[in-house]
Amino acid sequence: MITRVFLVCTLLLLLSGPARAEIALELTGKATEGGLLIGKTDPGASVTLDGKAVRTSEDGHFLLGFGRDETGSKQLQIALMGQVIRRDIAIAERAFKTERVDGLPERKVTPDPKALERIRQESAEMAAVKASSTAKPLFLSGFLWPARGRISGIYGSQRILNGKPRRPHYGTDVAAPVGTPVHAIADGKVVYVHDGMFFNGKTVLIDHGLGLRSVYIHLSETLILQGSMVRAGERIGAVGQTGRATGPHLHFALTLDETPIDAELLLGPMPE
Numbered sequence: 001m002i003t004r005v006f007l008v009c010t011l012l013l014l015l016s017g018p019a020r021a022e023i024a025l026e027l028t029g030k031a032t033e034g035g036l037l038i039g040k041t042d043p044g045a046s047v048t049l050d051g052k053a054v055r056t057s058e059d060g061h062f063l064l065g066f067g068r069d070e071t072g073s074k075q076l077q078i079a080l081m082g083q084v085i086r087r088d089i090a091i092a093e094r095a096f097k098t099e100r101v102d103g104l105p106e107r108k109v110t111p112d113p114k115a116l117e118r119i120r121q122e123s124a125e126m127a128a129v130k131a132s133s134t135a136k137p138l139f140l141s142g143f144l145w146p147a148r149g150r151i152s153g154i155y156g157s158q159r160i161l162n163g164k165p166r167r168p169h170y171g172t173d174v175a176a177p178v179g180t181p182v183h184a185i186a187d188g189k190v191v192y193v194h195d196g197m198f199f200n201g202k203t204v205l206i207d208h209g210l211g212l213r214s215v216y217i218h219l220s221e222t223l224i225l226q227g228s229m230v231r232a233g234e235r236i237g238a239v240g241q242t243g244r245a246t247g248p249h250l251h252f253a254l255t256l257d258e259t260p261i262d263a264e265l266l267l268g269p270m271p272e
């Protein structure tokens with residue numbers, strides 16, 4: 001009898017509109033230039049940002065990334081079974097600094113035609129790898145600093161190389177002796193390992209899911225095979241000075257699809 005009453009009540013609840021639960025939405029991270037938001041909604045919900053579809057994992061996770069010069073407000077919309085919720089996201093502005101780097105070998109600043117062909121080939125290879133990304137939210141492992149050392153370069157600074165203005169520095173530099181261990185910043189799949197790119201030198205690229213990737217360059221050695229899965233904190237290589245580098249350091253960078261993200265916002269201060 002009790003069971004039957006309970007069932008009827010449940011049915012009434014299901015049939016009456018107002019009792020229906022709102023679509024779930026959780027956002028963590030910083031809505032700022034170079035920032036990444038990790039979103040979680042109900043499985044099966046469709047997510048758009050300013051009308052553009054946002055990829056979601058099976059369990060309802062999604063990522064929103066904002067570029068270095070992305071300002072203003074964006075509208076997040078989530079729809080599920082005829083229900084819609086909207087949230088305005090205001091992107092906070094930041095000031096970026098100007099950095100001068102002098103004394104680089106001239107052919108690494110202004111490459112000759114042969115080098116340009118090699119650079120073109122290498123970036124085509126990288127682009128092909130970046131055409132797909134796993135739908136699994138591997139980034140939920142959280143983020144760890146990939147190397148210990150002095151932070152010698154930060155995200156977003158305008159670079160002037162040998163007096164010539166170049167694109168902003170999209171990454172974080174950690175100055176450390178050659179051979180200092182380099183670790184994966186989060187769980188992921190190693191999708192690219194290169195033994196010596198023109199600018200990057202020895203390189204590892206890791207896919208963390210839903211278009212989020214980390215890259216580690218100028219390595220002295222790589223210790224992981226292309227195609228393997230890695231855990232946050234797992235050793236993948238060592239600090240070096242290969243490619244275009246003025247001294248031994250790790251340059252690492254995060255991107256969401258093509259948008260460069262400031263990893264430091266996710267990592268917090270460098271551990272002692």
Ligand SMILES: [Zn+2]
Nearest residue numbers: 153171173251
């Ligand atoms: Zn760098």
